[in-house]
Amino acid sequence: MISLLKHMERKQLVYGLFLIIFIVSQVVMELTVPDYMSKITKLINTQGSTTAQIMDCGKMMLLFSSLAFVSSVTSKFFSSKLAASFSKHLRYEIFKKVESFSMEEMDRFSTASLITRSTNDCTQIQNIMSRGVNQLIRVPIMIGFVLYKISTHYWQWMAFTAASVSVLVFLLLFLIFYAHPRFRKMQYYTDNINQVTRENMTGMRVVRAYNGEAYEERKFDKANDEYTDNALKARRAMGLMQPVTKFVNNELNVGIYCIGAFLIASANELEKLNIFSEMVVFSTYAAGIVRAFMGLNMVFNMIPRATVSAERINEILDCDPKIKDGNKETESEISGVMEFKNVSFSYVDSSLKTLDSISFSAKKGETIALIGPTGSGKSTIVNLMMRFFDCDEGEILVDGKNVKDYPLDVLRKKMGYASQQAVLFTGTVSSNVAYATQIIEEKVNRAIEIAQSQSFVSAMEKGINAPIRRGGTNISGGQKQRLSIARAIYRQPEFYIFDDTFSALDYRTDAQLRMALKKQTASVTTFIVAQRISTIKDADKILVIDEGKIVGQGKHEELMESCQLYREIAYTQLSKEEML
Numbered sequence: 001m002i003s004l005l006k007h008m009e010r011k012q013l014v015y016g017l018f019l020i021i022f023i024v025s026q027v028v029m030e031l032t033v034p035d036y037m038s039k040i041t042k043l044i045n046t047q048g049s050t051t052a053q054i055m056d057c058g059k060m061m062l063l064f065s066s067l068a069f070v071s072s073v074t075s076k077f078f079s080s081k082l083a084a085s086f087s088k089h090l091r092y093e094i095f096k097k098v099e100s101f102s103m104e105e106m107d108r109f110s111t112a113s114l115i116t117r118s119t120n121d122c123t124q125i126q127n128i129m130s131r132g133v134n135q136l137i138r139v140p141i142m143i144g145f146v147l148y149k150i151s152t153h154y155w156q157w158m159a160f161t162a163a164s165v166s167v168l169v170f171l172l173l174f175l176i177f178y179a180h181p182r183f184r185k186m187q188y189y190t191d192n193i194n195q196v197t198r199e200n201m202t203g204m205r206v207v208r209a210y211n212g213e214a215y216e217e218r219k220f221d222k223a224n225d226e227y228t229d230n231a232l233k234a235r236r237a238m239g240l241m242q243p244v245t246k247f248v249n250n251e252l253n254v255g256i257y258c259i260g261a262f263l264i265a266s267a268n269e270l271e272k273l274n275i276f277s278e279m280v281v282f283s284t285y286a287a288g289i290v291r292a293f294m295g296l297n298m299v300f301n302m303i304p305r306a307t308v309s310a311e312r313i314n315e316i317l318d319c320d321p322k323i324k325d326g327n328k329e330t331e332s333e334i335s336g337v338m339e340f341k342n343v344s345f346s347y348v349d350s351s352l353k354t355l356d357s358i359s360f361s362a363k364k365g366e367t368i369a370l371i372g373p374t375g376s377g378k379s380t381i382v383n384l385m386m387r388f389f390d391c392d393e394g395e396i397l398v399d400g401k402n403v404k405d406y407p408l409d410v411l412r413k414k415m416g417y418a419s420q421q422a423v424l425f426t427g428t429v430s431s432n433v434a435y436a437t438q439i440i441e442e443k444v445n446r447a448i449e450i451a452q453s454q455s456f457v458s459a460m461e462k463g464i465n466a467p468i469r470r471g472g473t474n475i476s477g478g479q480k481q482r483l484s485i486a487r488a489i490y491r492q493p494e495f496y497i498f499d500d501t502f503s504a505l506d507y508r509t510d511a512q513l514r515m516a517l518k519k520q521t522a523s524v525t526t527f528i529v530a531q532r533i534s535t536i537k538d539a540d541k542i543l544v545i546d547e548g549k550i551v552g553q554g555k556h557e558e559l560m561e562s563c564q565l566y567r568e569i570a571y572t573q574l575s576k577e578e579m580l
Helices: 002-007 010-044 051-099 103-109 111-118 120-150 155-202 204-209 213-238 241-265 269-317 378-385 408-413 429-433 441-450 454-459 477-490 507-520 556-562 564-573
Strands: 338-345 355-362 367-371 393-398 415-418 495-499 525-529 541-546 549-554
Touching (some): 002 051, 002 269, 010 120, 010 269, 051 111, 051 120, 051 269, 103 111, 111 120, 120 155, 120 269, 155 204, 155 213, 155 269, 204 213, 241 269, 338 378, 355 378, 355 393, 355 549, 378 525, 408 415, 415 477, 429 441, 429 477, 441 454, 477 507, 541 556, 541 564, 549 556, 549 564
Parallel strands (some): 367 541, 495 525
Antiparallel strands (some): 338 355, 338 393, 541 549
């Protein structure tokens, strides 16, 4: 938890400083009031005391009580400001950090866990700072002042108070060793519930198609039961805090007055008044200690989860992304030449090479196609081009420079990427096509026309300003894919990368789109990952990938003669006329 504070900004440190000042002020004012109570008690029982003297003490009590109230309200204000400001800053820092993660870090943390950390975990930190920090600062100060105040009183009261407080200390130790570990597990179980829920909602079509509702319900019940059982054990233990504290408070009050009665009974007339007035003050101070422990009850409910949340947030913020940004001074002009030199790559925790000694080159304006069986490594090659991952061996050159030397934003700005699974965002057709850039209607319409999307976009009520729901759920899969391709075209990049994006299109649309692309973007280097030979038949160079290796390279006609795997694929897809 303490290590998380290093991420505080200057204004949050200022809020924290004012918070401490007003909490100290509140405690001092509250503990000054009993002194005047003692004076009033003595004045009432002393002959010759005037009403004016008693009223003066009463006025001082009222003054200090008012100042304590103002300090309390002000401290709450600053604790709320501190909590809201810091949690806002943390959410931004987490989001910014996740944006810099490579796919390796994304896989390591999991999407469900990252969502929990940026929402639920930040909320836990906000709660502890808005309600708990106030008590964590106040309680030690309160106990310190009270111990100082009562140190000069009768030892019998001191001993009895120490014995009573030791019961609360023992209870706190029990909760630390029994309840806190269970609170730490709650975040793990929260991640698990999020994971099960997210999988169910994302795969709803499959769940219903296979009548898997009961199966998914059982999975959720198991995750829910684990969370509930753990929470019950922790909450039952924490439930002891309040009743035990109230019992100690009542027992302490009775004990103080019983001891006081015994001391008064055995004292002479001169000492009785002094003992009685000190008993009133001491009972107030003792009650202050118990109230401080009662305040800890709430804090100790929050600390375990907040501590775990802080650790999980620190894991994100302290994570060093594997993909490093290149030299900002590297020349940003990219003409469209790419070369793979003996590139090998393996995914984390995999003993097998996904790619093994891949070498090829692409000149400006060429169309390079990749084909091969499922799982052969085609999409992995694309991921390395985009630097979603970095190769283990060899190097990837763009215009003669290693891709690792380019700043990530410069490199990716030069690439128009359409992924295997079309991804659309909440907004409009134009905001999705011109994603993260300025919307220019003329360019949007041109990109849509090249991507063969004009027919269905113009049929929508608002055309390019028609709304797109989250994930593009209000349009078909083929339409989503075409808008994804339009987004790549809109960027007017030096490289087009189409990762199996044409498979969702029918043969006619596929042919029209490739023809339009070739006509409108002849000077752009294009990489096409495909399953259909008809999609890549006219490519300048076709790479046949099998088990992470290039087993064939050349034009369609050359591969039909030299590559057995390519011929096998062709025989299953093309007629004799189409093979020519």
